[in-house]
Amino acid sequence: MAFKVAIVGAGPAGCLLARLLLNQPKFTVTIFEAEPSINYRAQGGSLDLHENGGLAALKAAGLYEEFLKHARFDGEALLVCDKQLKPYIQLSPTTKEHSRGRPEIDRSALRRMLVESLPPRTIEWKRPLRRVVAADTAEPRQGYTLEFADGTTASGFDLIVGADGAWSKVRAALSDIVPRYAGIGGFALQIPDAARTAPACAARLKGGAIFAYSTGCMLAGQQLGDGSINVGLWRARPEGWEQEVDYALTDPLAVRAAQMREFGDYAPELVEFIAHAGEDSPVASRSFYTLPVGFRWDHRPGLTLVGDAAHVICPFTGEGVNQALTDVLQLAQALGALVRPSDLDSALLKYETELFARAAVFQKRAEDVAQMMFFTEGSPATTIERYTMQNMQNSMSPGAYKALYPLLLTGVYGYFFWHKRLHK
Numbered sequence: 001m002a003f004k005v006a007i008v009g010a011g012p013a014g015c016l017l018a019r020l021l022l023n024q025p026k027f028t029v030t031i032f033e034a035e036p037s038i039n040y041r042a043q044g045g046s047l048d049l050h051e052n053g054g055l056a057a058l059k060a061a062g063l064y065e066e067f068l069k070h071a072r073f074d075g076e077a078l079l080v081c082d083k084q085l086k087p088y089i090q091l092s093p094t095t096k097e098h099s100r101g102r103p104e105i106d107r108s109a110l111r112r113m114l115v116e117s118l119p120p121r122t123i124e125w126k127r128p129l130r131r132v133v134a135a136d137t138a139e140p141r142q143g144y145t146l147e148f149a150d151g152t153t154a155s156g157f158d159l160i161v162g163a164d165g166a167w168s169k170v171r172a173a174l175s176d177i178v179p180r181y182a183g184i185g186g187f188a189l190q191i192p193d194a195a196r197t198a199p200a201c202a203a204r205l206k207g208g209a210i211f212a213y214s215t216g217c218m219l220a221g222q223q224l225g226d227g228s229i230n231v232g233l234w235r236a237r238p239e240g241w242e243q244e245v246d247y248a249l250t251d252p253l254a255v256r257a258a259q260m261r262e263f264g265d266y267a268p269e270l271v272e273f274i275a276h277a278g279e280d281s282p283v284a285s286r287s288f289y290t291l292p293v294g295f296r297w298d299h300r301p302g303l304t305l306v307g308d309a310a311h312v313i314c315p316f317t318g319e320g321v322n323q324a325l326t327d328v329l330q331l332a333q334a335l336g337a338l339v340r341p342s343d344l345d346s347a348l349l350k351y352e353t354e355l356f357a358r359a360a361v362f363q364k365r366a367e368d369v370a371q372m373m374f375f376t377e378g379s380p381a382t383t384i385e386r387y388t389m390q391n392m393q394n395s396m397s398p399g400a401y402k403a404l405y406p407l408l409l410t411g412v413y414g415y416f417f418w419h420k421r422l423h424k
Contacts, residue, residue: 003338006146006157007031008170010038010123012107013307013324014163015114018122019061020332027335031118032146032154034128034164038115044107045188045222045230046075046209050395051101053322057329066113067105068096072225075104077208080380080387083219083266085212086423088384088416093207101395102318104208106225110321127152132160132173132303143302144173158344160303161331163324166289168309174297179289182314184374185241186234187255188284189277194229198276201229204269212270213373213380218316219263221273228281231273233259234288236374242285249285252277288314293363296356301345304352306331311359313366316373317394323362330354365390381420388412 003026007014010033021027049055049067058064074093081087094100115123128149135143135155145155162170166179194202201221204210209222220232238244247254259274277283291312297305307324334351338344369390372383380387389412393401401408 003027003158003335003341003344004156005029005335006154006160007163008129008146008160008168009033009163009165009307009309010035010111010115010125011163011165011307012110012114012321013328014161015111015118015123016057016061016325017161017163017306017328017332019063019114019117020057020328021335022119022122023061024336026338029122030154031123032127032129032148033123033125036126038112045232046072046104046224047107047110047321048075048102048104048318049325050318050322052397053319054325055101055103057325060329060332061117063113063117066117067110070105070109070113070225071096071103072105072207072223073099073103074207075209075223076100076102077206079204079208079210080384081210081212082380083212083214083217083263083270085267085269088380088419089388091208107321109225129164129169132170134173158302158341159335159348162303162305162309163307163328165308166312168305170303171297171305171309174300174303174305175295177291177295177297179291179312181239182288182290182370183236183239184234184314184370185237185285185287186232187259188286189231189233189252189256189259189274190281190283191229191231191273191276192278192281193227194223194276195227197278198229198272200269201273201276205229210270212266214266215377215379216374217263218373219266219270219273221270229273231277233263233274234374235262237287239287242287250283252279252281252283255283255285290314290367291363293367294356294360295363296352299349299352301348304331304348310355311363313363314370317362317366317369317390319362319366319394323359326358327355362394365394385413385416388416 010031018029021029058067073095077093078091080089130147130149133145162168191198205223207223212219216236218234222230256277306327331351334347373379376383
């Protein structure tokens with residue numbers, strides 16, 4: 001018997017889940033995507049995939065070799081510094097043979113790779129979901145109907161998976177909880193053809209990224225595979241700040257001028273990243289929202305969530321996409337063990353139980369990093385030790401971190417004790 005699965009959302013999580021399920025003949029899969037095509041909008045910056053996260057999921061899907069065609073191991077170069085370029089963490093570029101296990105890939109390249117790995121017509125584009133409706137509210141086992149914005153519907157699925165992001169319409173059928181404002185917002189700008197238009201900025205990145213923190217704000221520069229640089233300008237801001245500014249949020253020149261004023265106390269070498277943002281390049285304003293730490297929903301047969309729909313967090317730990325791809329790998333493994341239709345409910349319960357436990361851990365870590373780096377006076381100088389320990393914890397297995405914790409703690413705090421004095 002074939003299990004009929006609907007996935008709402010054709011982002012990396014939805015597409016990888018479809019790929020993993022379609023590798024097994026017992027599943028038929030349809031993805032419903034709100035956007036009209038893969039080229040509808042810019043897909044954001046660069047993503048670092050971890051060996052025990054996104055890379056493991058790609059390997060399980062048979063896509064690791066394809067990933068290597070787009071991977072940027074020099075993207076592992078990293079500088080974490082303060083607003084005057086005082087360095088705290090410096091990592092050099094790597095190669096495939098000497099990788100630290102976190103190679104970069106442009107989000108657009110990852111999504112295109114995943115979309116193109118699927119059979120034609122797996123994705124139904126331009127199908128924005130309006131809501132999910134139970135066929136019988138008194139008996140959830142009767143299934144659900146997808147109602148779309150254009151008035152059409154789809155039903156008859158054994159399983160509907162919400163991979164539809166932070167403002168998931170599928171989640172609304174499972175819970176009344178909605179994401180809450182994290183207190184951080186700002187802009188994403190772009191420097192096109194950076195080697196030509198901003199060679200000093202490109203040279204400073206070394207193919208990777210810079211994160212320059214100060215109390216309440218952060219300037220980020222991130223090299224992309226197409227030669228451009230993605231510039232992130234994030235600050236602690238009140239909710240609704242977009243309505244309070246005195247310039248047009250979509251005007252690149254006005255935004256650039258305003259951000260040069262706001263980041264005017266940063267080192268000139270860092271302000272250059274703003275000054276070189278292209279006049280004709282897209283500018284995007286964004287406010288970050290998160291689900292509460294430990295969020296969970298009451299189980300309902302035939303309905304579940306993955307990725308940001310299940311656990312949206314602030315994007316400052318590199319965990320979002322890795323946890324989303326881990327979600328779909330674990331869900332696909334749970335579904336792959338199905339023998340009879342009656343096993344579906346227990347498989348979903350197993351997946352959700354494991355998801356809730358795992359998500360609570362990385363949600364708390366992401367919340368802690370945002371608190372220490374944006375809402376603690378004197379950051380990064382006053383918080384860099386905790387920030388480093390968090391990053392080590394994210395990159396190690398729980399057992400290894402626990403076993404090495406005394407050594408790591410002594411080493412990290414001892415290193416920064418002398419580092420701060422030598423770099424005064």
